[in-house]
Amino acid sequence: MTTLGTPGGFFTLADPVRPAGKAGNGLGYRWYDPDRMVLGKRMEDQLRFAVCWWHSFCWPGTDPFGGETFDRPWFKGDPMQGARQKVEAGFELFRLLGVPFFTFHDRDIAPEGATLAESDRNVRTIADLLAAKIEAGGPKLLWGTANLFSNRRFMGGAGSNPDPDVFAYAAAQVKTAMDVTKELGGENYVLWGGREGYETLLNTDLKRELDQVGRFLNLVVEYKHKIGFTGTILIEPKPKEPTKHQYDFDVGTVYGLLCRAGLDKEVKVNIEQNHAILAGHSFEHEIAMASALGIFGSIDINRGDNLLGWDTDQFAMDVTELTMMCVEILKAGGFTTGGLNFDAKIRRQSIDPDDLIHAHVGSIDACARALLAAEKIITDGTLSGHVADRYAGWDGAEGKAMLAGERSLEDIAARVHKAGLDPQPKSGRQEYLEGLLNSYL
Structure with a gap:
């Protein structure tokens, strides 16, 4: 008679679960x-x-x-x-x-x-x-x-x-x-x-x-x-x-x-x-x-x-x-x-x-x-590539300088006016990326 903790005791399964193709007990x-x-x-x-x-x-x-x-x-x-x-x-x-x-x-x-x-x-x-x-x-x-x-x-x-x-x-x-x-x-x-x-x-x-x-x-x-x-x-x-x-x-x-x-x-x-x-x-x-x-x-x-x-x-x-x-x-x-x-x-x-x-x-x-x-x-790397592209501007000289504390608020404002910056929004492409995620599953 089996006892608790021995194969066939508390659990009915006797052999360990194995990866598919290696299973001998029907469960893998x-x-x-x-x-x-x-x-x-x-x-x-x-x-x-x-x-x-x-x-x-x-x-x-x-x-x-x-x-x-x-x-x-x-x-x-x-x-x-x-x-x-x-x-x-x-x-x-x-x-x-x-x-x-x-x-x-x-x-x-x-x-x-x-x-x-x-x-x-x-x-x-x-x-x-x-x-x-x-x-x-x-x-x-x-x-x-x-x-x-x-x-x-x-x-x-x-x-x-x-x-x-x-x-x-x-x-x-x-x-x-x-x-x-x-x-x-x-x-x-x-x-x-x-x-x-x-x-x-x-x-x-x-x-x-x-x-x-x-x-x-x-x-x-x-x-x-x-x-x-x-x-x-x-x-x-x-x-x-x-x-x-x-x-x-x-x-x-x-x-x-x-x-x-x-x-x-x-x-x-x-x-x-x-x-x-x-x-x-x-x-x-x-x-x-x-x-x-x-x-x-x-x-x-x-x-x-x-x-x-x-x-x-x-x-x-x-x-x-x-x-x-x-x-x-x-x-x-x-x-x-x-x-x-x-x-x-x-x-x-x-x-x-x-x-x-x-x-x-x-x-x-x-x-x-x-x-x-x-x-x-x-x-x-396609997904990570999209993320990198989205933030690519921060890897440029001005992006790095602003984050490093090398530009004051006045410096930043002056550059915007001098360069006539008028940045336009870009698509975050969320739906495309959700579909991309599903393609890997």
Whole structure:
């Protein structure tokens, strides 16, 4: 009789999913081939997929109007025993998918105890199991983080909380999570999860809270250097949920927050599609903005529902949008320590464990197909050529001189009058370029 974590145990699939033509189990990747070379790198190294712990193994299928729909063995009985079961199921899923990374919150991998000391012991107990699995050839840790939003103590935020003891508790929780992330060889550490903000100015000292958040960020960066953690510190922009006015609303807001704290050279962003849409932006806009500001780090890959106004965290399947994502990532120089983390949920009616496999396989294939389309766009150069032509005037002598501060306002005005300049607008050719994009898909 099979047990949880062995082939035929929690999942019915026994053999790993292979690229098309190499599959022996009837389920294969049509587009994803880890060893295929794309713009000088293996496809696996370009995309750097990670499976998240929380949605995959901790979410019970609830929504605002309904209870649990998933019947998982670790939802019952002793919480620590359940945490151990999740480790077995998790690394079995990683093996079947063939992904190189995974991610976790501290409260995902181990239950919260009656005290912080007990919670820390629980996290370290499970972290030892994770270390053994990694050592045995399992996937690496892309990033770890601390859950500073679920417990009721954080209802007023963590770093931004009006109670300094909550600030202190959050700092202590982050310390342990950072220690564990470093010990497990994590390549990044992520901050926040949604409650750094406020609901009404009637009870809020805005400047004080911004000062607190800035100090919290500096504490984290100081500790990173103290312990010799060489990974990247990331902040995840997150608008609207659950707090109405978020201090980490979007990439631009986070950049302002980092500049105010003097950390714009120390911290980067972890961007999520669903959060970009909720902030009123496109996914590719947020990536391009992060790249332009020099803070692009990593991505949580999912999608929202255009008919709903909240974070549905569905698996990303839109190849056109994903192609734009890949183009912007490649233009930014590609990932260094970051990657594509599947911060995504199967639907609450997808109750079979194998639905987790099919969801990841479908989204991995969509991303791989998008990467190949992006490779064509980058290699062909037609699209980038149109952008270069549109700004070509700025590469001329006067354009460069104005940007370099070599021309005063008077100098510029004098040249306009002397040369009799009468510049005329030129077409941005948006529709042509949209059709060009479709030709690569």
